[in-house]
Amino acid sequence: MKEIICIVCPNGCRLQVDEAADYAVSGHKCPRGKTYGREELTNPVRTLTSTVRIEGAAYPRLPVKTDHPIPKAKISAVMAQLDAILARSPVKRGDIIAENIADSGANLVACRDL
Amino acid sequence: MKAQLAIIGGGPAGLAAAIAAHEAGVRDILILERDRECGGILNQCIHNGFGLHYFGEELTGPEYAGRFIDMLKDTSVRVLSDTMALDLTPERVIHTVNTAEGYMQIEAGAVILAMGCRERTRGAISIPGTRAAGIFTAGAAQRYVNIEGYMVGKRVVVLGSGDIGLIMSRRLTLEGAEVLACVELMPYSSGLTRNIVQCLEDFGIPLYLSHTVTDIRGKNRVEGVTVSRVDENRRPIPGTEMIFDCDTLLLSVGLIPENELSKQAGIILDPRTNGPEVYENMECSIPGIFACGNVVQVHDLVDFVSEEAQLAGRSAAEFLQKGSKPAGRLITLTGGSDVSYTLPQKIRFDAMPDRIKLSFRVRRSFGESKIILRAGDAILASFKRSHMAPGEMERVTLPKKLLNEVSGNEIILEVKEA
Numbered sequence: 001m002k003e004i005i006c007i008v009c010p011n012g013c014r015l016q017v018d019e020a021a022d023y024a025v026s027g028h029k030c031p032r033g034k035t036y037g038r039e040e041l042t043n044p045v046r047t048l049t050s051t052v053r054i055e056g057a058a059y060p061r062l063p064v065k066t067d068h069p070i071p072k073a074k075i076s077a078v079m080a081q082l083d084a085i086l087a088r089s090p091v092k093r094g095d096i097i098a099e100n101i102a103d104s105g106a107n108l109v110a111c112r113d114l
Numbered sequence: 115m116k117a118q119l120a121i122i123g124g125g126p127a128g129l130a131a132a133i134a135a136h137e138a139g140v141r142d143i144l145i146l147e148r149d150r151e152c153g154g155i156l157n158q159c160i161h162n163g164f165g166l167h168y169f170g171e172e173l174t175g176p177e178y179a180g181r182f183i184d185m186l187k188d189t190s191v192r193v194l195s196d197t198m199a200l201d202l203t204p205e206r207v208i209h210t211v212n213t214a215e216g217y218m219q220i221e222a223g224a225v226i227l228a229m230g231c232r233e234r235t236r237g238a239i240s241i242p243g244t245r246a247a248g249i250f251t252a253g254a255a256q257r258y259v260n261i262e263g264y265m266v267g268k269r270v271v272v273l274g275s276g277d278i279g280l281i282m283s284r285r286l287t288l289e290g291a292e293v294l295a296c297v298e299l300m301p302y303s304s305g306l307t308r309n310i311v312q313c314l315e316d317f318g319i320p321l322y323l324s325h326t327v328t329d330i331r332g333k334n335r336v337e338g339v340t341v342s343r344v345d346e347n348r349r350p351i352p353g354t355e356m357i358f359d360c361d362t363l364l365l366s367v368g369l370i371p372e373n374e375l376s377k378q379a380g381i382i383l384d385p386r387t388n389g390p391e392v393y394e395n396m397e398c399s400i401p402g403i404f405a406c407g408n409v410v411q412v413h414d415l416v417d418f419v420s421e422e423a424q425l426a427g428r429s430a431a432e433f434l435q436k437g438s439k440p441a442g443r444l445i446t447l448t449g450g451s452d453v454s455y456t457l458p459q460k461i462r463f464d465a466m467p468d469r470i471k472l473s474f475r476v477r478r479s480f481g482e483s484k485i486i487l488r489a490g491d492a493i494l495a496s497f498k499r500s501h502m503a504p505g506e507m508e509r510v511t512l513p514k515k516l517l518n519e520v521s522g523n524e525i526i527l528e529v530k531e532a
Contacts (some may be wrong), residue, residue, distance in 0.1 A: 004311075005308065006308070007308035007311050008308075009163075009172075009308070012308045012506075014501070034173050046312065047162050049160050049161050050289075051259075051260055060262065060263040061260060061261055063158075063160040065162060065174055068415060075288070079288055093177060093180045093306070111160060111174045111176040111177050111180075112157070112177070112180050113180060
């Protein structure tokens, strides 16, 4: 039995995950907690947020995120690729900046109009 | 210049208040924003976790702000950006200045205060040591890194485990810095639990509870800091010093509601929140002036800022359409010994809707516990909680019908271990 804190939302539920019982989760307030508890012990994932350079905009950095959570082990590979990206203004919120970034299975999308 | 409704601040509170007032039928709404665009601090909060309550999905700060800015486009709300509000009078005249129009006076039918808060600085907590470069508030560092594109340092110690400090610990690590430690004076973190997990534990950053920075070394640039354990009175214990060789110290040591304008107008402030005292509809002690968001109480979640701001927006609309609320029976809400503050401070019974939300914070951590609403010896309601912490704002709903049977005019909100 492992006790972890759910990070899906700010509630921060204290989950008990039973590895011996096919990763059965208890202590969750919502179904997302159940999924999180299981995944955190089998294949932990995180949504990565960062910035890339942008040209011709009011500011030099464009906030970006992976459009869905990626394996934790992929985070440094994605971060390394961001340095090479240069976006050009105008960019719309939700625009894809890079597809399947670092083979993470996720697209990198813009988080604001800039 | 005249405006039916003037909103000071175009951050999350000002935006949601403007949209709610517009929906309630006010057409002449003016937002005064000192930055070059709306969105406030959300624009630099590029991490995700915003919007789960309000939009039912997880958004980054710029996305959350962007959605509200988009909603504004379909309204007649005007935004005066790059505009600083200098003064506010009790007659609801706002003195402003900007580079395009110069000095202006804006006469408003109603005013909503949505100025947010600012960070406490090194001066506020009096850390000894040299005045070297490399000491930043966490929010200033966040702006440098996320918007301006400057890295603030390579080896970093973070003092304070508030959410911004935690978020910046992760951010700087991802950008290649080494975050050596997060140091917290109190025996608990004031940040959200999920942020301790995903910002510190994910990256193996140690959290030193009951510790503080007792010295800063370095001539031109920070060269190191001394961290000491503190006793139960928060005094450093000699002999417990740890030396960290670092070039940067980030401070995440609390937020202060920004109420200079409120003070100038003569609005009564609550020393517990450092924000205006408000009635059940977010109206301040001066009729026609409302307040919402971090200027009233420092929130953890922007979703609740939006909700509070919508209430202020609707209330300002009602004031403009129907005039002041009748005074009538006035009920005060106060907190018990383990409650650091309660909001709203005052409830006008006659004007109160069927139910209102009360918010508060506890002074210490609680496990299985109960929130009790009491009037004299009579218990009005009690609510169970499995866990409460000072870092997490608590909210309960108070139905009006509970107050019908109450004879006194004081409600006390208490917390107790179950």
